[in-house]
Amino acid sequence: DTAVSQTPKYLVTQMGNDKSIKCEQNLGHDTMYWYKQDSKKFLKIMFSYNNKELIINETVPNRFSPKSPDKAHLNLHINSLELGDSAVYFCASSRGREVFTEAFFGQGTRLTVV
Amino acid sequence: AQSVAQPEDQVNVAEGNPLTVKCTYSVSGNPYLFWYVQYPNRGLQFLLKYITGDNLVKGSYGFEAEFNKSQTSFHLKKPSALVSDSALYFCAVRASPGDTGRRALTFGSGTRLQVQP
Incomplete structure (x- = not known):
């Protein structure tokens, strides 16, 4: 009964392809996020949805569409990788829009573009 | 704009010794501060948070953190380190509701904690 689950866990694809990563949470939270962690482990917010x-919507290429x-x-969804x-x-995901609530994270999807 | 700084890329400590992982922040208004831990090939796990009240916050796995408003710091501490504490630790901040538009956590660059047996 994973709280925040992402699929796939690993994704290897060629340049130019289009791919999707799915995320589901069973915590009843209203707000969900996508973060990107680069090779230096730096975490950066990409998108957030509430209900x-x-x-x-941070500055990410238009090829990324939540x-x-x-x-x-x-x-x-990522176009033209x-x-x-x-x-x-x-x-x-986190509960509501309150700034004081902690976020719960999925295990991550490691995307490798070759 | 809000930001978080973790000045140490890595902290080494012997098992049984106290540990400190440093974090300083910059935010307009009141800060909401968080610590997360990331084990290899895993997602981030919430450790503790400071919202208001007592400056010393206790969290999971025996960790605690001290909020210092004058020094804009939120250092993570543990009285006695375990080898199993070895992981990547992230400090994060969220702005107070008065800072509109910022609802996501802003993370520091992470500090790798290595506890030697």
């Missing part, structure tokens, strides 16, 4: 509404079909799911997209992508 299917986009509330944070989709939230319902508040328990936040998927990440580039070598620099190689990273670990973490999904997370």
Whole structure:
């Protein structure tokens, strides 16, 4: 009964391909996030949704498009993959919009673009 | 803009000794501060947070952190380190509600803790 689950765990693909990463949380949280962790372990927010509404959209290429079909799911679609997209992508969720609530993270998806 | 600094890339400590992992922050308004731990090939796990009140916050696995407003710091501490504490530790901050638009955590660059037996 994993709280925040991402699939796939590993993804190896060629440059130029389109791929998706799925995320689901069973915590009943309203807010979900995508973070990118680069090779130096630096974590950076990409997107955040609250009740299917986009509330944070950091400066990421338009090739990245989040989709939230319902508040328990936040998927990440990436078009025309580039070598620099190689990273670990973490999904997370938190309760409501309150700034004092902690986020719960998935185990990450290691994307390797070759 | 909010930011977090973790000045040490790595901290080495002998098992049984006390440990400190440093964190300083910059944010407008009141800060909400968090510590997370990441074990190899795993996601981040929440350790503790400071919202308001007592400056010494106790969290999971015997960890605690001290909020110091004048020094804008939130150092993570543990009285007696275990080998199993070896991991990557992240400090994070979220702005107070008065700082509109910032709802996600801003993370520091991480500090690798190595506890030697």
